[in-house]
Amino acid sequence: xxxxxxxxxxxxxxxxxxxxxxxxxxxxxxxxxxxxxxxxxxxxxxxxxxxxxxxxxxxxxxxxxxxxxxxxxxxxxxxxxxxxxxxxxxxxxxxxxxxxxxxxxxxxxxxxxxxxxx
Numbered sequence: 429x430x431x432x433x434x435x436x437x438x439x440x441x442x443x444x445x446x447x448x449x450x451x452x453x454x455x456x457x458x459x460x461x462x463x464x465x466x467x468x469x470x471x472x473x474x475x476x477x478x479x480x481x482x483x484x485x486x487x488x489x490x491x492x493x494x495x496x497x498x499x500x501x502x503x504x505x506x507x508x509x510x511x512x513x514x515x516x517x518x519x520x521x522x523x524x525x526x527x528x529x530x531x532x533x534x535x536x537x538x539x540x541x542x543x544x545x546x
Contacts, residue, residue: 481523
């Protein structure tokens with residue numbers, strides 16, 4: 429990862445963050461006068477995307493054991509924006525049953541934690 433600071437702009441290049449077997453983030457980000465810009469590649473292993481219906485529609489490239497998508501960053505450092513959430517919401521709108529499965533799964537996890545189950 430390389431940092432360049434030439435006031436009022438900060439560039440973070442060659443980002444490569446990985447939690448092996450779970451996810452990897454690659455890309456570049458810049459902040460100029462609190463304005464956020466950047467593009468990152470976000471990769472997850474398939475098992476971490478099992479909650480997402482038709483995950484391949486968003487995570488549509490496969491490389492090094494990860495399914496990848498491009499995420500565009502925008503907004504400000506106080507109110508960052510990205511274009512991934514609307515794409516995921518779209519998938520759930522196309523598959524309401526999958527959304528209910530996710531809710532029930534989350535509720536089950538919450539019950540286990542609350543009631544002390546494994």
